[in-house]
Structures are given as structure tokens and as C-alpha cells.
């Protein structure tokens with residue numbers, strides 16, 4: 001496998017470069033915007049949207065992020081050598097998890113706001129979605145991951161680890177995924193060792209468990225929404241969002 005030939009440092013450099021090349025927004029851009037908040041009138045306008053309008057609005061924006069994560073996955077050493085089925089299984093289960101990991105870079109813990117539509121929004125802006133538990137869980141996760149104060153390199157390697165998960169259901173060549181995962185784990189522990197932060201490894205594994213429940217909640221809410229508005233999901237949601245999550 002290409003990764004076993006590559007020295008661990010090359011695997012690290014390759015994943016960090018891929019993360020940087022596929023980050024829709026640079027951290028500096030997001031930092032510059034973090035105090036650009038929505039006015040009361042703008043918040044009220046979002047809250048006055050119909051449920052299906054707001055769900056479609058969010059699905060469109062999240063699909064932007066998912067597309068960049070798909071591109072990131074394809075550049076992880078060894079991912080493209082996996083069979084098609086397994087690549088899809090890893091993306092179906094892991095892409096929203098990586099979006100949520102990346103979202104912490106667009107989160108302002110000081111006023112609990114997240115980047116949305118060009119400004120930073122609090123949980124109240126998403127009221128029309130009628131899934132305050134999901135939004136609360138997304139914001140709580142963002143707070144808890146921000147608290148670890150990960151570097152961009154650590155975010156890159158953690159994102160790769162979240163994606164290359166050999167425990168996913170329906171994998172056809174679990175052994176091959178396992179080997180790629182081992183290389184990514186080595187790359188992450190190599191980086192944490194170099195950063196003198198070995199203690200982070202098990203904290204990051206605890207976050208993997210929270211991500212899994214968060215994404216199950218997202219799927220559950222989407223199923224509930226789809227029951228209420230089947231046509232909206234069928235004809236107005238982005239195909240990629242439907243393919244991966246519906």
C-alpha cells in the first residue's frame with residue numbers, strides 16, 4: 001500500500017497539506033469575521049422562515065462543506081486504493097463527522113456563535129428548524145472540541161482518523177481499511193508526541209464517540225423532517241446531501 005512505503009512524516013505532511021487545500025475557509029478569514037453578528041431583524045427573518053425553507057437553506061450550505069470533505073478524503077494516502085464500496089461507506093458515515101470537526105474552526109466560543117451565511121449566528125437563529133436538541137448538541141460539541149485548542153495540523157490528522165474508521169458497518173475489505181487507519185493513527189500519535197501532547201489522543205477518541213451520537217441525531221432529525229416534507233427532500237435538497245445522509 002502507498003502509505004506503508006511512505007514514511008510516517010510523509011503521511012503527516014500529505015494529510016496536513018490535503019486539509020489545507022480542501023478547507024473551504026482559511027482560519028484567518030473566519031477569525032476576521034467572528035464578531036460580524038446578525039442584527040435582531042436578520043435573526044427574526046431566519047426565525048420566520050418555514051421549517052422546510054430553513055432545512056433546505058441549511059442543507060445547501062452544509063453540502064458545500066461536505067463537498068470539501070469528500071475532496072479531503074480522496075487525498076488521504078491509501079483512501080483511493082480502497083474499493084469503491086468502502087470509500088462510499090466511509091464517506092456516508094464520516095463526512096458529517098468531519099464537517100462538525102472542521103466547524104469548530106468557524107465557532108466563536110466567547111459568544112457561542114457559528115459561521116453561517118457570511119456572519120456568526122447563535123442557536124436562536126436556527127429556531128425554524130424545530131430541532132433545538134440537534135443544534136444544542138452541535139454547539140456543545142464545538143465548545144468541547146475548541147476547549148482542546150487543537151492546531152490546524154492536529155485538526156487535519158484528527159479529521160483523517162474520524163474518516164478512516166474500520167469499525168463502520170458494511171465494509172467489504174475491513175482489513176485494508178484497518179491498515180490505512182493504522183498509518184493515520186501513527187501519523188496522529190507522531191504529531192501529538194512531537195507537540196508533547198500525548199494526553200490528547202484518548203481525549204480525541206472520546207470525541208469520536210460524541211461525533212457518532214451527534215451524527216445519529218442528525219440522521220434521526222432528517223428522517224423526521226423527510227416524513228413531514230418528502231417532496232422538499234426529494235426535489236429541493238442537494239443530491240449529495242440525500243445520497244450521504246438520507
Ligand SMILES: COc1ccc2c(n1)CCN(C(C)=O)[C@H]2C(=O)Nc1ccc(OCc2ccccc2OC)cc1
Pocket residue numbers: 024055058059061062064065099100102103104106114115116117118126129135138218
Ligand atoms: C466546515 O465548517 C463550516 C462551518 C460553517 C459553515 C460551513 N462549514 C459551510 C459553509 N457555511 C455557510 C455557507 O454558511 C457554514 C454553514 O453551513 N454553517 C452552518 C450550517 C448549519 C448549521 O446548523 C444547522 C445544522 C447543523 C448540523 C446538521 C444539520 C443542520 O441543519 C439541518 C450551523 C452552521
